[in-house]
Amino acid sequence: AQSVTQLDSHVSVSEGTPVLLRCNYSSSYSPSLFWYVQHPNKGLQLLLKYTSAATLVKGINGFEAEFKKSETSFHLTKPSAHMSDAAEYFCVVSEGRDNYGQNFVFGPGTRLSVLP
């Protein structure tokens, strides 16, 4: 069974500085990996996804993530934080199952605070 660990429950950065949100996963199969963002009182928005193509994945709003199989990691980065990036970020792993739909396994989330 797959699982996801997000090593930091809360990350605080200053506006204009880099963002690093860490994610490690375990999976019995070749997984697909996703990052979703949830702004306060909003739904889940897909930031980016890895589905066995390029290991460096670029997403929306300047975010990117690198899939490292040897480290079972999929860390999310952004070169320069913006105030609007303050939100909850979820790393998600998915394994396809024959003849059925998938379900996602969510990490516990990392709350990103951006200080002026």
Add this chain to the structure above:
Amino acid sequence: EPEVTQTPSHQVTQMGQEVILRCVPISNHLYFYWYRQILGQKVEFLVSFYNNEISEKSEIFDDQFSVERPDGSNFTLKIRSTKLEDSAMYFCASVARDNNYGYTFGSGTRLTVV
């Protein structure tokens, strides 16, 4: 870009009452899901639905819960007799096919049981 639509955005109900949460998945999608997020906790899988039947469900999805796709466009989650601990954000999601292209989530329905 196609969206998954959920209604209502917020529902308040009294304990013991039945609620129906509605979702309109993306039209060419085949797999449908409900997740929930209790305030301050993880997003949890409830149920997946394919070909007009439940394909997987979690232990959370007990006899109080049911899902239905009544008319080929809507996908509903019914809670028969709500409890205080059912208060949560409920997310609907759909996906086109079983090859990990990722889910599209709705914006959620916040259910408050009083």
